[in-house]
Amino acid sequence: MLAPKQRRLLMALGCVLTSGVVAGCDRSTPSALDPSGPKSDLVATSWWILFSVAAAVCILVTVLAVVPMLLRRRRRQVKGGDGKRFVMICGIILPGLVLMATFALSVTDIATDASPPRPSRMTIDVIGHRWWWEVRYQGSAAVTANEIHVPVGTPVQLRLQTADVIHSFWVPEVMPKMDLLPKRVNETWLSVSRPGTYRGQCAEYCGLQHAHMAFLVVAQPRADFDTWLGRQAQDAPQPTTAEAQRGLSVLTQSSCATCHTVRGTSATGDIGPDLTHVGGRQRLAAGAIPNDFGHMSGWVANSQTVKPGNIMPPQHLSPEDLRAVVTYLQGLG
Ligand code: HEC
Ligand SMILES: [Cu+2]
Structure with missing residues (x-):
């Protein structure tokens, strides 16, 4: 039987763990583990690999720590071995290999993320302002705000700039974060594999209304997108009433x-x-x-x-x- 103090501790731990799991189930918040594009596929895959490696290491270390304790409790004889060899293999070589492998994975991911699978045929300028996003389509008169339409399945070049402070462009389901830095143009690309509307958010604290600096990425079939862009490029319609x-x-x-x-x-x-x-x-x-x-x-x-x-x-x-x-x-x- 557990002492009351231990029981309370166990209950508190249970509450913390289950609330974490329940919070993770909220489907209304976009998740980077729910990918809808090649860049977010990359992020999600490497997240799962790193998570599995970390979980395996955690389990291994826990077992190695707990088993000898249990054996000693039962007053069994623990066979003494060569301590130095154990530290050499499990303390230096094994962790070294694991860290090198995960580092190699991150470096290849960064390289793959840097360039689109196919050259992009369209460039969009995104300019961060406190606290909204200006969106300009190159080669078109279209200018909009906080809503970026793109053709589905096509890589689009993005040029990210800021009119004031540092902002960060993040569409969890589509692409990882990229900062917008003063006096600099950060180039990246984006591709969405499924039609739909994806929520993006400024991910770098930029003042009072940082939390209200969201935007939408709307991925449309090519024909719908062309119609949309054509209309956006036109002047405002004349008032009729x-x-x-x-x-x-x-x-x-x-x-x-x-x-x-x-x-x-x-x-x-x-x-x-x-x-x-x-x-x-x-x-x-x-x-x-x-x-x-x-x-x-x-x-x-x-x-x-x-x-x-x-x-x-x-x-x-x-x-x-x-x-x-x-x-x-x-x-x-
Ligand atoms: C001093 C400059 C200034 C003046 C004057 C001003 N606005 Fe604005 N307006 C802004 C800024 C900046 C925003 C964006 C605010 C944000 O989202 O943080 C904005 C946002 C808006 C939006 C929302 C646009 C969108 O796509 O989100 C509307 C609509 C709007 N203004 C209408 C008006 C009208 C109508 C007037 C005149 C009666 C007006 N504004 C006067 C600066 C101004
Ligand atoms: Cu911002």
Whole structure:
């Protein structure tokens, strides 16, 4: 029988272990062990190899430590051997071999990760801002924010830069982290093997709203992607209703235009996200809120309640102007 103190200790240990396992079962958080691309396949495979090696070493060492203790308890004679030889083999040679093998694995993985299997035909510039992502497609007028569409199964070249501090680009199911460093362009590539939407996140603490610096990677069949890109490259559609027309005037005549661009209008600011096709995005403010009339109105009226400390100040518009500008922006699909 266990003493009460030991029993309590055992129960506490059980709770810690099971809560760890249960937390790992949450499917809504993207996991690097759920790969959907060649780069994340590489990460997941090497994770499992390293985990198995570490687990095997852990079990071996535990057995080697516990068995002699049990034998001594039973007062059995432990055969004395040559201690030096044991230390030489199990303490130096064996760990050395294991470390060399895992090091070799990491180095080959880094080399494989560095270059795409096929040359990429498309380049996307991603610029990190506090606290959102600017996305530009080379060879196209398309500019978007916090939503990166790519054709499925095709390697895409990424050029990562930052407009302010260090950020880190991470899409757990698609690719490992890559930092965005001031005054530097970090080149990497990305390929998604299955159509779908994958959540990415800034993985380097960059200030107050770092946690609200998410983005989506949307992998589409080639034809859908081409349609999407063609539309994004166009100027904003002309307003068709009186309400939307009023919204356009509010946008171009108030402070919005000093920070935001809507291509095809006189708004050409470059502090905030390009709003030319903002109505078509799934979420606003780097994943913080869904993109619908209500959430966008709340954001424009006072984004500081949604994302305190972000660069967009509260906008003092009349209720009619607010409704008009949001109607106009929601119509920019
Ligand atoms: C001082 C600059 C500034 C002004 C003025 C400004 N904004 Fe912004 N806006 C920003 C920044 C920066 C962001 C991104 C904030 C973030 O996600 O952290 C933003 C985000 C947005 C977004 C969300 C875009 C997206 O894709 O996530 C909308 C919509 C928007 N602004 C509309 C407006 C409207 C309408 C006005 C005028 C009434 C306006 N803004 C005035 C800087 C500004
Ligand atoms: Cu960041």
